[in-house]
Amino acid sequence: MNKNHCVVIAIAGASASGKSLIAHTICNELRQEMGTDQIGMISEDAYYKDQSHMAMEERIQTNYDHPKAFDHQLLSDHIQALQNNQSVEIPVYSYTEHTRTDEVINLSPKKIIIVEGILLLTDPKLREQIDASVFIDTPLDICLMRRLTRDISERGRTMDSVIEQYKQMVRPMFLQFIEPSKQYADIIIPRGGKNRIATDILKTRIKYLLKK
Ligand SMILES: Nc1ncnc2c1ncn2[C@@H]1O[C@H](COP(=O)(O)OP(=O)(O)O)[C@@H](O)[C@H]1O
Ligand SMILES: Nc1ccn([C@@H]2O[C@H](COP(=O)(O)O)[C@@H](O)[C@H]2O)c(=O)n1
Secondary structure, three states, X not given: OOOOOOEXXXXXXXXXXXXXXXXXXXXXXXXXXXXXXXXXXXXXXXXEOOOOOOOHHHHHHOOOOOHXXXXXXXXXXXXXXXXXXOOEEXXXXXXXXXXXXXXXXXXXXXXXXXXXXXXXXXXXXXXXXXXXXXXEEOXXXXXXXXXXXXXXHHOOOOHHHHHHHHHHHHHHHHHHXXXXXXXXXXXXXXXXXXXXXXXXXXXXXXXXXXXX
């Protein structure tokens, strides 16, 4: 076991590249092998800044793909607390309201924490806290197709709004911030969440880190 009793794995990559799918797959499989209370998941999206003080028209204009949209300090504080064996209260985010809800989810300390999010590897402080990092390298056209389907069915968006946001913010911010952060990843995974060999390699590495 490492000195902090908590192994932190980061999964980064473009929106709809498959970060969440691979994080859930690893989490579920390790839970079956090691027990449900050993492994926890955090989404960077939970740390979008609270915008409840802003009008809806203003919230819609926010650039959610720029690092300043996130409260990375709070995420870093929570990772630090978990590494210090303390519980944290994770905000619950609403993609339809474009702000935090009044709810929080209590996460108790775990042996393994998997954090997934688009801009994790752009932040030097977060990079320092992470034990191993992964970049999901799915072609952008595939990501766009997946995002269109997901955002219309799950995040209350229209096709026009997804395409407009993609042109104005998602793609330019990917090229400016997310793609360059690939250089910081320990492992680059092509195709995304259903890459079985990559999933197995990651699981093996997590088990190795736990024994250190
Ligand atoms: N390899 C894949 N093949 C087909 N669909 C996928 C694959 N990976 C992810 N998806 C689907 O694409 C959408 C976005 O995936 P998700 O894991 O939520 O992406 P991210 O967390 O990177 O935004 C989801 O609906 C998911 O089920
Ligand atoms: N109110 C919001 C907040 C975020 N987004 C988009 O979510 C993407 C990140 O989440 P993934 O699950 O896709 O990684 C990001 O690209 C934001 O554009 C949003 O549309 N609205």
